Amino acid sequence: MRRAYFKNNWVAALMVAPQLIIVFTFFYFPTSQALYWAFTLEQPWGGGNTWVGFDNFTAILSDSLYWASIWVSVVYAVGSTALAVGMALLLAIFADRQLAGYKLYKIGLIWPYAIAAPAVGLAFRFIFTPGAGLMMFVNQMFPHLWNPVDNGNQAMAMVIIAGAWKQVAYNFIFFLAGLQSIPRALIEAGAMDGARVLRRMRDIQLPLLAPTFFFVLVINITDSFTDSFGIVDTMTAGGPSRATNIMVYKIFNDGFQGLDYSGAAAQSIILMILVIALTFVQFRYIERKVHYT
């Protein structure tokens, strides 16, 4: 493709320079630094880092606490993603029928996305606290039924619900946009062939929504690995007894509370690889699916 270009490359250099400097300083350098730390160990009395090869990784991977943290992250990822994606899909596909009140439903289902993760966390911590409000009432009716302060599974359930609640709005926006980009003619043709509303949803809209669905799925999983910090920190601080100690939280704790930079860096690298792998899967899949619609 030929385009008309400006010739003055000095201007171009000036235009891209600020962004490149920032990206280098706050992205590439830190990332390479993480690699460096992951393969070295800081000397206790200063005097630089010594090369230790894969020792940091072996140490982490043989640590049962790390595997527990991975397990917790996976449970959180699967739980919150399934809940948020399922709910958003159901709401989007019915909202897309655009019956009366459509505008109201739309804004009503979008606004939670604006709320900060710690605010969501705090709100749900209050709602689920056995010491006040609804849950206190429930506990008086059925003593000892609900106590996330002691019960790890309940704490996890509470964090998953809060995380999913925050994510529903985001998914809803994407599903609705995806549904609205499906050519109207296809749905009309379906209707003309005698397919009723639910049949059209199943056989036309849902299959054509597949690329959006996959995209949203991957974004949700990635977000649950990274964006969940605010919710976990305000709700459970990783407890009780590490039952909600997701990977980002463990990195934060080991790095900033435990001051184990090498260990935290090695964990960061593993998390980075996970996130990059997910992103690649997403790109590949979307590339392939794009021709389909």
Next chain:
Amino acid sequence: MIERTPLLNIATHLILAFGLIMLLLPMYLVVVAASHSLQDVISVPPNLLPGDQLWVNLQEAWAKGHLGQRFVTTFIVAIGVMTGKVVLSCITAFGIVFFDHRLKMPIFWAIFITLMLPLEVRIVPTYAVAANAFLPFQTLLDLSGITWLVNAASGVQIKLEWNLLNSYAGLIMPLVATATGTFLYRQFFLTIPEELVEAAKMDGAGPLRFLWDVLIPLSRTNIAALATIMFVYAWNQYLWPLLVVTDQSYAMIAVELSRLVPKFSATGGEVPKWHIAMAGTVIVMGPPIVVVVFMQRWFVRGLINTDK
């Protein structure tokens, strides 16, 4: 569409209303708790109707969390991130799309890759950079031997240092270092017909004139979309400000909010002041909700175009 489906319509409304209630109920409970005294919040059976203490609690939360000052700080950071993103990504995309040079694609990819790794993943090393923003350049100089050369030649030891902890620059710059905006502008710039560029050149306009008089007016929608997203994104930041800020005068609002109740623990202790905490939550949620509701169109558009 064309057929009459009264039963299905009722079902549709029921499903949507159910969804709406699921999303609204938690925030309703927050507002209710914010409008009672602590005594009423922890009473059984629970109060499900709003009380009359809302204003009192809001004032107490405002004073107790120093939210007035935090509001100003958060606002400055949000505006900073928003402006930084809007301006930087615009000129970067301009430099990539409208000039013909060999480094075009490498630069695009170098920036695009940053989409993959959010700040949370590389938090530990980024913190080290924030402690000294010149560290990357110092390292480059050290590795390339320039430090040694200069030292040998003039006896001056190069020591670059710029501490970003507890500063607006430290809060803002790492949040700007991602590709979201650049990608959005690039996609849009690629759709601009080349006749426009030719016409501008024929009229004797240089690249900067073209950027200012043609591209920016055409990008207004994109700018609004990106600005909305970035404002909300920056306002809601939690992990990064938690780390870079130790001096309370730079504390951001979301971090301050979490300090209104003691950390979750099994040891118990005193009853958290839920009514104040919930009033604080209401205050913190306010501005981004207002932005999203009033800028809904731009917000939705920005969200969809930046991530894809």
